[in-house]
Amino acid sequence: xxxxxxxxxxxxxxxxxxxxxxxxxxxxxxxxxxxxxxxxxxxxxxxxxxxxxxxxxxxxxxxxxxxxxxxxxxxxxxxxxxxxxxxxxxxxxxxxxxxxxxxxxxxxxxxxxxxxxxxxxxxxxxxxxxxxxxxxxxxxxxxxxxxxxxxxxxxxxxxxxxxxxxxxxxxxxxxxxxxxxxxxxxxxxxxxxxxxxxxxxxxxxxxxxxxxxxxxxxxxxxxxxxxxxxxxxxxxxxxxxxxxxxxxxxxxxxxxxxxxxxxxxxxxxxxxxxxxxxxxxxxxxxxxxxxxxxxxxxxxxxxxxxxxxxxxx
Numbered sequence: 377x378x379x380x381x382x383x384x385x386x387x388x389x390x391x392x393x394x395x396x397x398x399x400x401x402x403x404x405x406x407x408x409x410x411x412x413x414x415x416x417x418x419x420x421x422x423x424x425x426x427x428x429x430x431x432x433x434x435x436x437x438x439x440x441x442x443x444x445x446x447x448x449x450x451x452x453x454x455x456x457x458x459x460x461x462x463x464x465x466x467x468x469x470x471x472x473x474x475x476x477x478x479x480x481x482x483x484x485x486x487x488x489x490x491x492x493x494x495x496x497x498x499x500x501x502x503x504x505x506x507x508x509x510x511x512x513x514x515x516x517x518x519x520x521x522x523x524x525x526x527x528x529x530x531x532x533x534x535x536x537x538x539x540x541x542x543x544x545x546x547x548x549x550x551x552x553x554x555x556x557x558x559x560x561x562x563x564x565x566x567x568x569x570x571x572x573x574x575x576x577x578x579x580x581x582x583x584x585x586x587x588x589x590x591x592x593x594x595x596x597x598x599x600x601x602x603x604x605x606x607x608x609x610x611x612x613x614x615x616x617x618x619x620x621x622x623x624x625x626x627x628x629x630x631x632x633x634x635x636x637x638x639x640x641x642x643x644x645x646x647x648x649x650x651x652x653x654x655x656x657x658x659x660x661x662x663x664x665x666x667x668x669x670x671x672x673x674x675x676x677x678x679x680x681x682x683x684x685x686x687x688x689x
Contacts, residue, residue: 439487463679492642557627590635
């Protein structure tokens with residue numbers, strides 16, 4: 377069977393569950409580890425979150441967030457942002473087995489929150505990671521690629537940040553007209569050069585100058601015609617869509633001219649080392665060699681903040 381657009385492209389609202397308008401659990405995705413949820417909270421609205429067997433990171437997509445965590449002496453106040461286009465945000469890591477109350481400040485304009493997660497089970501003391509508040513100015517901002525392949529990566533829970541047990545999560549901003557997740561790459565085997573990781577893309581798309589809905593595009597495809605796990609996805613993504621990548625080459629993510637493209641990535645898999653090792657599609661890997669002679673896109677980073685790590689190509 378070939379997994380195609382209808383299997384892996386989840387339209388905005390299609391996975392809604394109670395307060396969550398995006399609710400991609402391992403059960404919904406049909407895999408083992410990775411999850412991602414998102415919700416809008418009105419000013420003063422509260423939602424109770426039981427993480428159960430999943431570790432999660434709370435990521436304000438718009439607005440501030442106050443989080444009261446059972447067992448912690450005081451609430452965590454997460455300084456958010458006007459939108460995902462305005463730079464990094466504070467985030468909060470919660471291990472599996474946590475109970476928290478999330479609330480939007482009553483005097484604000486409401487809060488949108490993304491919650492990437494990974495199934496870990498409740499880990500024993502000494503292995504279990506602690507609750508951790510990461511401030512926006514602690515988030516490394518990386519410009520990856522060059523020219524029309526430049527994109528901005530906000531590494532709040534990347535594999536080199538010791539914040540989680542299994543979850544790898546980042547934000548990526550691709551300016552209008554650029555390509556990201558390129559060259560196409562994969563991470564679906566456990567080898568010296570590759571990690572086995574499922575992946576969720578949650579998209580937001582900047583509107584046009586008069587508020588017209590924006591679009592982007594995403595591609596995932598099989599590693600070989602002989603692969604018994606066939607996948608063939610080429611989709612137009614719109615604001616708040618999600619795409620599942622269970623395996624195979626994925627990329628590019630293409631931002632239409634005039635529409636910046638944002639995605640929140642969540643990745644997890646069976647390994648305990650929390651590594652992010654990828655291999656490029658050999659037909660397209662040559663693209664990387666062209667970046668050395670090109671400048672990075674001067675529109676980045678969005679939000680007016682300088683980068684901590686530039687030109688990681």
